[in-house]
Amino acid sequence: MKTDQKLQLGISGQALGEVMEFEKIVELAAKYDIRHFELWPCNVPGTGFGYRDRDISVIQRIQKEKDIVIDCVTLEAAFCEQAVETPEYYTELLKGSIDAACAVGAKLVNHYCYFINLDEKPDFERMDAFWLPALAYAKEKGITLVLENEAHDATRRPELTAAIMEHYQDAAFLTNYDATNYFHASAEAFPAAYEILKPYIGYVHLKNACIHREGAGQPKENLGAPMSGVFEPASIQYAVIPEGSVNVAGILTQLLKDGIYTGTCTLEPHTTPECVEHFYQVESTWLRERGYF
Numbered sequence: 001m002k003t004d005q006k007l008q009l010g011i012s013g014q015a016l017g018e019v020m021e022f023e024k025i026v027e028l029a030a031k032y033d034i035r036h037f038e039l040w041p042c043n044v045p046g047t048g049f050g051y052r053d054r055d056i057s058v059i060q061r062i063q064k065e066k067d068i069v070i071d072c073v074t075l076e077a078a079f080c081e082q083a084v085e086t087p088e089y090y091t092e093l094l095k096g097s098i099d100a101a102c103a104v105g106a107k108l109v110n111h112y113c114y115f116i117n118l119d120e121k122p123d124f125e126r127m128d129a130f131w132l133p134a135l136a137y138a139k140e141k142g143i144t145l146v147l148e149n150e151a152h153d154a155t156r157r158p159e160l161t162a163a164i165m166e167h168y169q170d171a172a173f174l175t176n177y178d179a180t181n182y183f184h185a186s187a188e189a190f191p192a193a194y195e196i197l198k199p200y201i202g203y204v205h206l207k208n209a210c211i212h213r214e215g216a217g218q219p220k221e222n223l224g225a226p227m228s229g230v231f232e233p234a235s236i237q238y239a240v241i242p243e244g245s246v247n248v249a250g251i252l253t254q255l256l257k258d259g260i261y262t263g264t265c266t267l268e269p270h271t272t273p274e275c276v277e278h279f280y281q282v283e284s285t286w287l288r289e290r291g292y293f
Contacts, residue, residue, distance in 0.1 A: 113153045
């Protein structure tokens, strides 16, 4: 594939964050010529939700010593009911993530809907209470909030995510386009989701999957949660990018052709820690051999 390269390949700090210090994750990524990262709270020494009680200076030191780029800081707290008990508490967590992003030079903060709005019908009044104060803070700091779609909340289908984007109508409130998460929700991950969300894509996750089939010999370490939508109650079965159902090649080809997103595409393997490096090796090789990065 011949094109002017504008995309970078990155990895999420989540996959190994519970078993490996961030510096070691950076060293592992270097084996595959990857120097772009998505930071998670588990990568930063400290405790509690978010980043307020964690030592971000450790990450700043690693950045300087290893010459790496942190493109995105993720707050996963919406997956815990305790973190969303009040909009005020959650706002402080999200603002803390924005401060962490500023500290490491990231321009994106990835966040989630989940317990804020599990029902597929969006409750915009509730969303506003949880997101608007932090959005104003993000704009002051030059940070973009990117809402990641998930298979079991109000972002489960691309039309629903688009409705949320249209509600906010703000260049600082975009979506993290995770095509495989739309597949997880029995939605057409590409081209439909891409075309619907094209004006709102501010970040991209790359992974792949298929539907789990009993007796098919699929690796148990890659088995995920139940699907939502028409494929429910079957479970998702994660796979390396070349072996899944989602047209990742089509997504990257279209991104490069359209030029609507010129940032980092982050590998996000869903497997056991012991298998993560295998995903990185297979996926980075496959993607580079085809000229996407």
